[in-house]
Amino acid sequence: MANQRPGRHGGRFFSICGDNPQSSKKSERFNNSWFKLLLERITDKLLSETGREGVLGIYLCGSFATGEGTVIVRGDEALFISDLDLVMLVDSLDLHARILRDRKRLGVICQGLSEEAVFTEGISVGVYHLSELPELVPSPLTLDMKQKAVTLFGDRDLPDRIRAEEVTEYEGIRLLENRACSLMGSIHLSGSSDPASRIELAYSISRVYTDILTAILIFRKRYLPGYRARLKELRAVREEEKDILSEEIFSRIAEWTEYKLCPSERDPGEDIWKKWELAGRDLIDHWRIFRSKRPGKEVQSRGVEEILGEYRSRYTLWQRLKRWAGYLGRFSPFRRLWKILYLNRSILRLAPSELVTYTGIRVLNHITEGSKKSSVLSYGRGFARMRAEATKDAASLHELWTEVNK
Secondary structure (H helix, E strand, O other): OOOOOOOOOOOOOEEEEEOOOOHHHHHHHOOHHHHHHHHHHHHHHHHHHHOOOOEEEEEEEHHHOOOOEEEEEEOOEEEEOOOEEEEEEEOOHHHHHHHHHHHHHHHHHHHOOOOOEEEOOOEEEEEEEHHHHHHOOOOHHHHHHHHHOEEEEEOOOHHHHOOOOOOOHHHHHHHHHHHHHHHHOOHHHOOOOOHHHHHHHHHHHHHHHHHHHHHHHHHOOOOOOOHHHHHHHHHHHHHHOOOOOOHHHHHHHHHHHHHHHOOOOOOOOOOHHHHHHHHHHHHHHHHHHHHHOOOOOOOOOOOHHHHHHOOOOOOOHHHHHHHHOOOOOOOHHHHHOHHHHHHOOOOOOOOHHHHHHHHHHHHHHHHHHOOOOOOOOOOOOOHHHHHHHHHHHHHHHHHHHHHHHO
């Protein structure tokens, strides 16, 4: 067994809700003690797969570390609709390379350790070499690790090893770009009448608004770990800067942040698809603002195509070529979406992950516009067919985004 149990966490790990009135009794066993035992099994399994030698620590990060994860009780199952993020710290370069190569397999193995737990977003197993910590990119994940990581095994001095202090503006933009592709992964749930699926769809909407909230605070250099803390901070910012947000968008941010923290509070309503589209539009609008680097109350006049036309890769040509090696023709979504990707004329200009998020912004913008203004997509005649085809592309883009970011 792991030689150190979950620590540095004084409260609950998650909120739990049911999909029917009988769920409350069934959910009694899905409590903190049950979750801690699951974490112990996961920790022990990771150590048995990688070996203990060279592993300095294993940490729980993300929303479960801040006590803000969400689990739905569906029958006899605990449906994890929040990501379960784990990070391993090692002092061996060989072990680092091996875990990095096997991280997807390790996540799948961990998901299979409980017949009761179902992970809709999977289990993410990250790895850092000890030498990487001082120079980690100051992203939300890095700051959350520094301030809120829960030690499951080994070294408890992780916070002292991370020097990052402030999240960069680029990370705020990247957060919104990734959320566009992630949001489109829930599009297939829009026609479902299953209560758990409806909660899952609403939860995907809530994550749009928590990311908008996060991006606003990043640009104001006031980022904090935890959604409750961020919402409180945004209220304080609005007291200081009255015109930072319209009352309408602030209300949506507050409402959906509260929903994410406790999705069982209310039914998402019959107009859930309209709320999905509105969330998509709000996401695109704020991406435009932050990409324009002119944050403020009013959405800037620059269009999506104009901004994307100025998009430049973070990687050198050689780095882009290396990242493309092995991708072309490998995944079915690439083949199905080839026309869209080719029309971007960006194969050599961008890395695979950049091209996918680039295309994701375009497709989401097209869907939420509800018009034929975009010249990127050609779906034949008729709005119904255009929407149906765009919906298929949204699902395929999400699959592709998952592949290039794994």
